[in-house]
Amino acid sequence: MTEIGMDLVQKMYTQVFSIRRFEQVAIENYRLGNIRGYYHPYLGEEGIAVGVISALKPDDYITSTHRGHGHCIAKGHDPKRMFAEVFGKATGYCQGLGGSMHISSRALNNLGANGIVAGGIPIATGAAMGIKQKGTNQVVVCFFSDGASNNGTFHEGLNIAAVFKLPVVYVLENNQYAVSTPIAHSALCADLAERAASYCMPGYSSEGNDAVEVYEMMQEPLERARVGGGPSLVEFKTYRHAGHHVNDPGAYMPQDVLAYWKTKDPVDLLKKRLLDMGVTQAEIEAINAQVEQEMEAGVEFALQSPQLSWADFERQFVEP
């Protein structure tokens, strides 16, 4: 087991808090009209992205989902360029052409968020096949949801990955709703990771709100993938702090269940760990202040950034 030192926990806290604030600031800007379309916040699920990606090497790959801002921040994306992207500006990661559901970065080995539920499973599986062809020891993490685990590509992809022993770890973020349909209404397994047995691959299931626990849980499957032992399915249970997207009040989410999961708020859990490790409240405040500053600077950057002109768009992206 990798030693989990103060630096790592501090880094995880900074990331979890950055995701939290990024989403909250983005929602404010959505209300102000600076962000359009669908925006799916990662609020409440931050522990998974941060725990999983902290366990990766920088040149490992991820595929993300429509609820992907957390994965981006954990993978090292600059909030400035993320804000610019969701504001639709030319300085965004995708020149403002992808928006919230499609942030990707070739430089950071983020193969992309995805507007199609389960759409990333074949892509991640193929990236792992590509890695095998290249002969590097990189690993792919495929983020997807409980909803995606009911899609056909889940079965196809996990089966193929198992057959070819591909270097991929399937990370199932079980936030317990497919939009508004509770997972219990669409799958009978208490732990969706049980499905791993169908593909003769290891399955793991636990709660995912504590980034440190997530990080620890990822060590074994990542190591297995890296040394040619094949894929694993790792399920992390969590709960959204709000509805499916910013305009969904989430009325179907029982208040007592939400209250229970808020007692396991990923930000609070890491803050407690830091305090237990001897970090002072003042030091935490300092991290928070730095994050706030970064978010403000990000919004300012996005507001000041130009949009891609029609002429530039046409030149690059319109076929004759």
Added chain:
Amino acid sequence: MTKIKYRDALRLALKEEMERDPLVFCMGEGIGERGGSYKVTDGLYKQFGAGRVIDTPIAEATFVGMAYGAGMVGARPVIEVLFIDFTLLTLDQVINQAAKYYTMSGGQGNAPMVVRTQGGAGNGLAGQHSQSLEALFYHIPGLKVVMPSTPYDAKGLLKSSIREGAPVMFIEHKLLYMTEGEVPEEEYLIPLGKADIKRQGTDVTLVTYSYMTLKCMEAAQKLEEQGISAEVVDLRTLSPLDKETILKSVEKTSRLVIVHEAVKRGGVGGDIAAMVMEEGFDYLDAPILRVAGKNTVVPYNLELEKNCVPTVEEITQTVHTVMGR
């Protein structure tokens, strides 16, 4: 020059590209030791091994999506989808994923991937194994669509498609695999987006592609005997479309007949006709006519099947109509 079969030309292209670039690999159903249903990959398994000529489970949506993922990390996948009918299982990965990446990522890059597949009627395979579905892919910005008609074109275009660095739908025709043609010994490439005038003529232009090129050549021969000089433009690539060659030919002949096997409704021919009206109306001395597949499901019965796809007689008759004689 040696005379080889269309399927052998494709195999040579794969072999040469796999020898040139160790990151080129093939995946598909039964393409390994068995050599593929149409024997295109025959022998490649022996030369390159199971690691690069990969038999997949029957999971089209995923193994086509895998090509996109593998291309994104730097590999050069060539995927075989046994029948174009089965590509319908892969449309999310082809259309929503691979075709979108270049633009949706703001031009950060593209995904090199070739999906080889084959379509067309003629083998008594009925409705789910005989379709010509190229219009679906032609409709989608972000995809290249290649449909060669000769062994020479097949080899040069497949090699170029593998090097293209973007998603390419490479659509073969089941009746072409056993056809023969001259292919040079030395290496050559044919760029995507360039039509080929397979026969020069002055009275009427026949724009066509894939297997129908052979029918048009036969029709042109008959027409010559009847005193009509037909020019046969083989598009070779539907997307990008070589508008220039089409328009130049129509400028020369003033008459256009478009021939394809796919059903007429919503076919590529309608789009080409509209393009010529928009950009070459003044060249025309007669209405543009189309000879295309009937708007129906390809039937199993041999005689009925024959009637569903354009015949040489239909082509010559249609040319007589546009010639007014």
